[in-house]
Amino acid sequence: MLKLENITKSFEGTTILNNLNLEVKDNAILSVVGPSGAGKTTLLRCIAGLEKADSGKFTLDGNPFDPADESSKERVVGVVFQDFNLFPHLSVLQNVALAPEMVLKQDKKTSEAAAKKLLDQLELTNHADQFPFELSGGQKQRVAIARALAMQPKILCYDEPTSALDPSLRDAVAELILGLKKTGITQIVVTHDPDFAKKIADQLLEVKPINK
Known part of the structure; x- marks a missing residue:
């Protein structure tokens, strides 16, 4: 199980994540939904170690770990980026x-x-x-x-997996993500599409902009 405790992240004085707590069960699919600017991608980047949380704690199967620690030989989290980032x-x-x-x-x-x-x-x-x-x-x-x-990786994260695709491919993407459950991997999906999120999710997290 992946557990986040009191995760906080700010950029230039603006708080994006404020003491966020989250548990993701093994082999589950978590969909993260919410409007632009609510912190969906920031949360994913913190889980993937692409951004370092300002404070809080990550644990995996009861053991603390730092997603941003590049010295670990074991790759805990993998990421599928919105624009794919393939080497041309x-x-x-x-x-x-x-x-x-x-x-x-x-x-x-x-x-x-x-x-x-x-x-x-x-x-x-x-x-x-x-x-x-x-x-x-x-x-x-x-x-x-x-x-x-x-x-x-033990956990695979997706940043807006349907945004760069023709709408007709949405169901194929859903089937692919659901099919990967059979491999035992935990998946976290950031999406702006609530219908897609509900179709694939075992867990659903809705994030909202922090009121100033």
């Missing part, structure tokens, strides 16, 4: 295999074998040798998910 000069296979080689120090044979398994799982095998510019938005998103999963 690398093939799909190389995009997925690179981080395990660089960060986890896997040899190329091991990392590529694991990457191919993930591509097969996400129905991307036929795109392994293509480059990002050759892919559709939905395919890019699946590559981004495969790349995050390659680091074997």
